[in-house]
Amino acid sequence: MEPTSYANCDSGAAQAARSAHPGGPVADRLPATWAEVELPALTPVSAGWILQVLGGGAAAVRLVPCAGDCCSSSSTLVNFCQAVLMSLGDRMATQRVDLLCPTDELPMLESLARTALPAGIVLTEPNATVEALARLPSAETGPVDDPASPLGLLSVDGTGCTLCGSCAVACPTRALELDETDGEVVLTHDPRFCTACALCVSACPEHVISVRGGLDVARLESGAMELARAPRPLCRGCGCTLPLDVAARRVQELLRSRWPGFEQGADGLCPECVRRSRSAPRPG
Numbered sequence: 646m647e648p649t650s651y652a653n654c655d656s657g658a659a660q661a662a663r664s665a666h667p668g669g670p671v672a673d674r675l676p677a678t679w680a681e682v683e684l685p686a687l688t689p690v691s692a693g694w695i696l697q698v699l700g701g702g703a704a705a706v707r708l709v710p711c712a713g714d715c716c717s718s719s720s721t722l723v724n725f726c727q728a729v730l731m732s733l734g735d736r737m738a739t740q741r742v743d744l745l746c747p748t749d750e751l752p753m754l755e756s757l758a759r760t761a762l763p764a765g766i767v768l769t770e771p772n773a774t775v776e777a778l779a780r781l782p783s784a785e786t787g788p789v790d791d792p793a794s795p796l797g798l799l800s801v802d803g804t805g806c807t808l809c810g811s812c813a814v815a816c817p818t819r820a821l822e823l824d825e826t827d828g829e830v831v832l833t834h835d836p837r838f839c840t841a842c843a844l845c846v847s848a849c850p851e852h853v854i855s856v857r858g859g860l861d862v863a864r865l866e867s868g869a870m871e872l873a874r875a876p877r878p879l880c881r882g883c884g885c886t887l888p889l890d891v892a893a894r895r896v897q898e899l900l901r902s903r904w905p906g907f908e909q910g911a912d913g914l915c916p917e918c919v920r921r922s923r924s925a926p927r928p929g
Contacts, residue, residue, distance in 0.1 A: 680703075685715075686715030686716060687708055687710050687715065687716040687718075687719050687722075688715055688716065688717075688718060690708065690719075690722065691722075691768075691770050691773055691774070691795060692722060692725055692726050692729070692770075692773075692774050692777075692793070692794070692795060693766075693767065693768075693770055693771070693772070693773020693774035693775075693776065693777050693795065694766060694768070694773060695722070695726050695742055695777075696726060696729060696730075696773075696774060696777030696778065696780075696781060697766040697767065697773060697776055697777040697780060698766065699730070699741060699742070699777075699781065700777050700778075700779075700780025700781040701766075701780060704741070705740060705741045705742065705743070706726075706741065706742050706743075707743055707744070707745040708722070708723060708743075708744050708745065709744075709745045709746070710744065718793075719744060720744060721793045722793060723742055723743060723744055724791075724793070725789075725791045725793040725794060726738075726742040727739055727741075727742055728789050728791055729778075729789055729860070730742065730781075732787060732788070732789045732862070733778075733781055733782065733783045733862065734782075734783070770795035770840070771795045771796045771837070771838065771839070771840055772837075773795070774794075774795050774796055774860070775796070775837045775865060778860070778862055778865060783862050787861075788859055788860065788861035788862075788864075789859050789860050789861075790857060790858070790859040791858055791859055792857070792858040793858065794841065794858040794859050794860050795840060796836060796837075796839060796840065796841065796858075796859070796860040796865075797820075797836070797839040797840055797841025797842075797856045797857065797858060797859065798836070798839075798841070798856065798857050798858075798859040798860070798861060798864075799820075799821075799834050799836070799839055799841075799845070799854065799855070799856040800854075800855050800856075801832075801834075801853055801854050801872045801873065802853035802854075803872065803873045805851045805852075805853035806832065806851065806853050806872070806873040806891070807850075807851060807889065807891045807892040807895050808823065808830050808832055808873055808875050808889055808891060808892065809850065809851075809892060810823040810832075811848045811849060811850060812832075812845035812848050812849050812854055813832065813845075814848070815844040815845050815847075815848035816844065816845055817840075817842065817844065818838040818839065818840060818842075819835075819838060820834055820835050820836070820837075820838035820839040820840075821833070821834050821845055822835075822869075825877060828876055828877050829874055829875065829876050829877060830874070830875050830876075830877055830889060831871060831873070831874045832871070832872045832873045832874070833869045833870060833871055833872060834869065834870055834872050835868060835869040835870075836860070836861065836864045836865050836870075837865055837868065839856070841856050841857060841858045841859075843856050851895070875889045875890065875891050876890075877889065878890060878913070880913065880914055880915040880918055881913040881914060881918075882913075882914050882915065882918030882921070882922070883915060883917070883918055885915050887913075887915060
């Protein structure tokens with residue numbers, strides 16, 4: 646079979662509209678090469694579902710929404726899928742994903758190449774879209790900025806980041822992680838898990854994080870990327886770990902801004918070693 650996928654809303658309003666066509670409901674007019682998926686509403690359909698079907702070899706996907714709220718996001722979803730395909734170099738993007746009114750004539754898609762459909766698809770986002778992009782051929786023409794994306798594009802001003810880790814704690818998908826290995830603290834971001842929820846933005850005390858809906862195939866293929874790095878200092882007196890220099894400098898800046906007479910403590914010493922050095926008897 647040379648497959649083309651077709652998903653329609655099964656609400657009462659949609660059924661009435663489909664039955665109004667002289668040729669009967671869309672399902673009764675489907676060629677044998679079309680695979681119908683009937684859903685109670687199109688709201689659950691995600692970009693990852695559509696793109697996985699296309700990446701698995703389907704010639705095209707058509708959504709047949711009703712006029713109700715259950716299908717209100719269908720056009721936004723279609724526009725995003727088309728933008729992703731165009732960013733991958735697909736010149737027939739607008740023909741491969743589109744909306745179809747219940748009373749429309751079915752389009753002819755004989756010019757599109759077809760292969761076998763995938764055995765199964767990943768349903769949960771953002772994994773569904775990540776899986777789809779792994780299946781689709783890519784020309785890597787650039788990122789796609791779209792609030793409809795199930796994935797996010799994140800950026801951090803490394804000069805203002807203190808590596809406090811608040812963003813990593815707030816991240817519900819562990820797209821942001823703060824790790825300490827080999828004496829260094831590293832903040833990383835994995836775009837494959839980022840949903841653009843923006844919890845990291847509100848959690849950042851320095852306001853140096855921004856995130857927006859969108860995806861970048863090149864960044865997704867690269868996996869986790871480093872955002873900031875700093876060595877972990879040790880007390881030169883006892884060898885215990887100290888706060889990061891970038892964090893200590895920021896605290897000192899804040900203290901000086903409020904108390905101009907603030908004096909910085911001894912560099913490179915923990916509070917206990919500072920106390921001992923100040924209480925030690927001075928040579929006579």
